[in-house]
Amino acid sequence: MDGKNIKYRIGKSYVAQIVTTIFAFACVIPLLFILGFIIKAGITKINWHFLVSIPKPVGESGGGIVNALVGSILIIFCASLIAIPIGILAGIYLSENGKTRLAYWCRLCVDILQGVPSIVIGIIAYFWLVKPLGGFSALSGSVALAIMMLPIVIRSTEETLKLLPSSLQEAAFALGMPFHRVMFKVVVPVGISGILSGVMLAIARITGETAPLLFTAFGNPYLSFNITKPMQSLPHLIYDYATSPYDDWKNLAWGASVILLLWVLLLNIFTKLITRKWKVQL
Amino acid sequence: MDTSAKNSVITRSDLPLRVINSTPETIARAQKKVRRSFRQIRTETVFRRTLTIMGLIMIILVLGILLTLIIQSLPSIKSLGLKYLWGKVWDPVQDIYGAWPFLLGTLLSSFLALLISIPFSLAVAIFLGEYFPKGWMPDFLKNAVELIAAVPSVIYGFWGLAVLVPIVRNLENHIGVEPVGVGIFSSSLILAIMIIPYAASLGRSMIQMVPSPLKEAAYGLGATRWEVIRSVVLPYTKSGLFAGVLLSLGRALGETMAVTMVIGNTSLIPKNIFAPGNTMASVIANEFTEADKPVYLSALIELGLVLFLVTVVINLIGKKIIDRFTQ
Amino acid sequence: MESTIIKSRNFNASFGSNHVVKNVNIDIPRNHVIAVMGPSGCGKTTYLRCINRMHELIPGATSEGEMTINNENIYDMHPIFVRQKIGMVFQRPNPFPNLSIYDNVIAGYKLNGIKLPKAERDRIVEHSLTRVALWKEVKDSLNKKGSFLSGGQQQRLCIARAVAMEPEVLLFDEPTSALDPISTSTVEELFHELKANYTLIIVTHNMQQAARVSDKTAFFYLGELVEYDETKIMFTNPKDNRTQNYITGRFS
Numbered sequence: 001m002d003g004k005n006i007k008y009r010i011g012k013s014y015v016a017q018i019v020t021t022i023f024a025f026a027c028v029i030p031l032l033f034i035l036g037f038i039i040k041a042g043i044t045k046i047n048w049h050f051l052v053s054i055p056k057p058v059g060e061s062g063g064g065i066v067n068a069l070v071g072s073i074l075i076i077f078c079a080s081l082i083a084i085p086i087g088i089l090a091g092i093y094l095s096e097n098g099k100t101r102l103a104y105w106c107r108l109c110v111d112i113l114q115g116v117p118s119i120v121i122g123i124i125a126y127f128w129l130v131k132p133l134g135g136f137s138a139l140s141g142s143v144a145l146a147i148m149m150l151p152i153v154i155r156s157t158e159e160t161l162k163l164l165p166s167s168l169q170e171a172a173f174a175l176g177m178p179f180h181r182v183m184f185k186v187v188v189p190v191g192i193s194g195i196l197s198g199v200m201l202a203i204a205r206i207t208g209e210t211a212p213l214l215f216t217a218f219g220n221p222y223l224s225f226n227i228t229k230p231m232q233s234l235p236h237l238i239y240d241y242a243t244s245p246y247d248d249w250k251n252l253a254w255g256a257s258v259i260l261l262l263w264v265l266l267l268n269i270f271t272k273l274i275t276r277k278w279k280v281q282l
Numbered sequence: 283m284d285t286s287a288k289n290s291v292i293t294r295s296d297l298p299l300r301v302i303n304s305t306p307e308t309i310a311r312a313q314k315k316v317r318r319s320f321r322q323i324r325t326e327t328v329f330r331r332t333l334t335i336m337g338l339i340m341i342i343l344v345l346g347i348l349l350t351l352i353i354q355s356l357p358s359i360k361s362l363g364l365k366y367l368w369g370k371v372w373d374p375v376q377d378i379y380g381a382w383p384f385l386l387g388t389l390l391s392s393f394l395a396l397l398i399s400i401p402f403s404l405a406v407a408i409f410l411g412e413y414f415p416k417g418w419m420p421d422f423l424k425n426a427v428e429l430i431a432a433v434p435s436v437i438y439g440f441w442g443l444a445v446l447v448p449i450v451r452n453l454e455n456h457i458g459v460e461p462v463g464v465g466i467f468s469s470s471l472i473l474a475i476m477i478i479p480y481a482a483s484l485g486r487s488m489i490q491m492v493p494s495p496l497k498e499a500a501y502g503l504g505a506t507r508w509e510v511i512r513s514v515v516l517p518y519t520k521s522g523l524f525a526g527v528l529l530s531l532g533r534a535l536g537e538t539m540a541v542t543m544v545i546g547n548t549s550l551i552p553k554n555i556f557a558p559g560n561t562m563a564s565v566i567a568n569e570f571t572e573a574d575k576p577v578y579l580s581a582l583i584e585l586g587l588v589l590f591l592v593t594v595v596i597n598l599i600g601k602k603i604i605d606r607f608t609q
Numbered sequence: 610m611e612s613t614i615i616k617s618r619n620f621n622a623s624f625g626s627n628h629v630v631k632n633v634n635i636d637i638p639r640n641h642v643i644a645v646m647g648p649s650g651c652g653k654t655t656y657l658r659c660i661n662r663m664h665e666l667i668p669g670a671t672s673e674g675e676m677t678i679n680n681e682n683i684y685d686m687h688p689i690f691v692r693q694k695i696g697m698v699f700q701r702p703n704p705f706p707n708l709s710i711y712d713n714v715i716a717g718y719k720l721n722g723i724k725l726p727k728a729e730r731d732r733i734v735e736h737s738l739t740r741v742a743l744w745k746e747v748k749d750s751l752n753k754k755g756s757f758l759s760g761g762q763q764q765r766l767c768i769a770r771a772v773a774m775e776p777e778v779l780l781f782d783e784p785t786s787a788l789d790p791i792s793t794s795t796v797e798e799l800f801h802e803l804k805a806n807y808t809l810i811i812v813t814h815n816m817q818q819a820a821r822v823s824d825k826t827a828f829f830y831l832g833e834l835v836e837y838d839e840t841k842i843m844f845t846n847p848k849d850n851r852t853q854n855y856i857t858g859r860f861s
């Protein structure tokens with residue numbers, strides 16, 4: 001091999017590294033553009049009035065998004081109420097019964113559920129709740145979102161608990177503790193950071209979901225606290241007003257986008273902090 | 283692990299727990315302890331059953347979804363038959379239902395998005411997995427890529443509508459196609475950004491799993507860094523990377539809001555990649571609440587069924603490949 | 610006089626089709642220290658875990674035969690009762706990492722939801738920690754996490770945790786194998802103290818340890834109980850030549 005050839009190969013390696021780096025960081029550019037643009041367009045729309053009043057009809061400027069904020073909080077709260085207990089219990093089931101047949105199928109179904117498009121979940125909630133109950137309701141939206149949360153909560157619970165050493169459980173069993181106390185008093189508290197971060201991720205994910213709400217919570221231009229009636233939510237409001245032809249409404253949607261973005265961002269940061277802070281040293 | 287299923291007969295002889303200093307209080311306490319232990323045993327049994335039921339619920343949930351979709355699309359399957367899937371016209375007013383425009387729209391936008399995103403996600407995977415696994419710069423990149431996945435799709439859609447569509451319209455003006463802006467191409471661009479994280483993060487963990495002796499052997503033979511990546515890392519992780527691409531594809535196929543907002547929502551067969559169109563998800567989102575005839579609604583749900591089946595198959599194949607790779 | 614507390618007759622245990630404890634017959638006298646010895650993989654741990662029904666926690670693990678405590682069949686009781694009567698200390702110290710030292714000692718009550726008056730709790734904690742000779746070392750840092758202690762201290766904390774439940778029998782699975790010599794001798798001294806109130810069954814690989822601490826010794830080989838006798842006799846005049854070989858180090 002002559003020196004020229006080696007130089008060529010080393011050069012090629014450098015070029016490849018540079019190209020890879022450029023492509024990798026190119027991903028960040030659209031993200032920065034999107035974040036920058038939305039914050040620029042929306043931040044000026046946000047003030048106290050924006051947060052506490054409902055949207056104005058076409059033609060009037062001003063108005064706010066309180067109906068969507070309240071709606072989002074209520075819908076997500078109900079979804080969490082459904083998904084967190086079921087998710088954690090199912091996660092415990094999977095981590096404890098790892099090799100049984102039922103667990104195999106259960107795990108398969110969780111995998112499937114994770115990939116189901118959100119719009120399909122919307123259809124399902126429509127037929128399971130909206131139609132039987134005779135109308136759109138925030139509750140049906142919550143159920144749809146809960147179904148979307150489940151796989152994330154289950155998987156994170158299962159993965160977290162599986163990583164804990166078996167000596168932990170044995171220590172508890174050896175003290176004569178019944179199974180449920182071993183789980184809730186020892187295993188879950190030690191794995192709480194992992195479980196919580198899964199829960200937070202799940203909440204962050206459903207906060208931005210619109211598709212399952214289109215035919216369930218349906219949207220509502222007024223402030224409502226009744227979960228058996230249609231209800232507005234942040235992403236739904238953004239969708240409705242962003243695709244409307246009116247500038248006032250679009251402005252409202254920009255403001256709402258910033259709020260939604262902040263919400264999701266904070267949840268993600270919070271998740272990271274939890275994982276770091278609450279981690280029990282084994 | 284089932285401790286109590288067998289041998290869980292409780293005999294009376296369990297009762298006397300040892301009482302060290304037997305004063306009336308300590309004896310009373312021991313009795314109380316025994317009583318609560320019996321209570322706990324019952325709770326334990328209930329708890330175990332509850333866990334199993336939770337496991338069952340997941341299975342029932344997925345079967346329920348499948349069944350609901352099938353039952354609700356029966357009217358359409360019965361009256362339209364299989365040719366529904368390649369019917370070229372969708373005109374609910376005339377009661378003509380053909381799904382081909384949406385299948386085509388979905389395939390075009392998803393695969394175009396995949397094509398655009400693969401170089402970027404691969405670059406991220408190689409950069410984070412091989413070149414710089416640690417440090418503040420890769421940390422920043424990692425968090426940024428995670429953030430891409432965290433931004434709600436309706437925000438991508440809004441941004442696309444406000445910023446990307448005018449840019450694409452300009453571009454279309456330049457290359458001389460009808461300048462609508464909205465269309466397959468715009469939605470592919472948005473989708474491409476949105477699906478980068480899925481393939482990237484999976485690819486990264488796969489690349490990090492390449493055993494270092496393998497790489498060292500190649501370095502030992504005098505290979506350059508790039509040659510090691512080309513001839514060791516990439517071939518070794520090929521199936522894992524493919525699984526990442528599959529998962530990305532699954533996301534792209536099912537993505538609804540961002541696409542609905544920028545694809546143009548027409549039921550005509552797209553003439554080229556710049557033309558407006560509709561995907562399966564976007565047509566459901568748009569027309570579901572307007573569908574006034576049973577067959578119309580049912581035809582939409584059949585689209586949902588197809589979408590469900592396709593994404594399930596893609597995801598399961600992806601997961602199987604990952605499982606095999608990680609073992 | 611000696612009264613038998615634990616007795617097994619024709620006791621067998623398996624992991625799936627792997628038969629690891631074969632036909633064990635043994636009588637364990639109250640308030641004695643019993644050492645269980647034998648080459649690696651001969652089923653000592655498995656047998657020990659059968660005594661308080663920890664064995665069945667492993668998927669696929671089965672057992673059959675008679676195992677009694679005070680002439681009552683352990684396998685007719687609920688495991689919760691068994692494990693409250695028969696405490697266990699493991700090879701690696703495993704204090705609850707999320708609990709303080711204080712709460713670790715009282716864990717058997719606290720985590721079981723047994724409410725005790727504060728004075729009573731304090732008494733149990735002090736009493737148990739004193740028993741394991743840890744009280745002086747930790748009495749000023751009872752609110753620190755248990756995992757901050759040294760390995761030997763953690764192991765004594767785990768013993769205190771088991772002792773606090775006032776069991777009748779304490780099982781130890783190689784309790785000193787993860788400890789340094791000084792901690793080891795502290796724990797060994799403990800055994801003498803504990804003997805007055807409890808029956809101790811100790812699995813160990815260390816023959817000097819067995820000779821030092823135990824009253825009787827059981828020798829396991831390939832799942833069978835080969836010999837079981839007074840420790841002095843076992844080490845001076847074993848009857849079975851497999852025991853002889855083991856003690857003289859001819860196989861390990």
Ligand SMILES: Nc1ncnc2c1ncn2[C@@H]1O[C@H](COP(=O)(O)OP(=O)(O)OP(=O)(O)O)[C@@H](O)[C@H]1O
Binds near residue numbers: 629652
């Ligand atoms: N969790 C398990 N699953 C399946 N088989 C096991 C398990 N634990 C132990 N075994 C098997 O049971 C046999 C006895 O193991 P055991 O742990 O009782 O041996 P031991 O005498 O305690 O050995 P050591 O002195 O090394 O601790 C071993 O041959 C092992 O193969």
Ligand SMILES: [Mg+2]
Binds near residue numbers: 653782
């Ligand atoms: Mg052992």
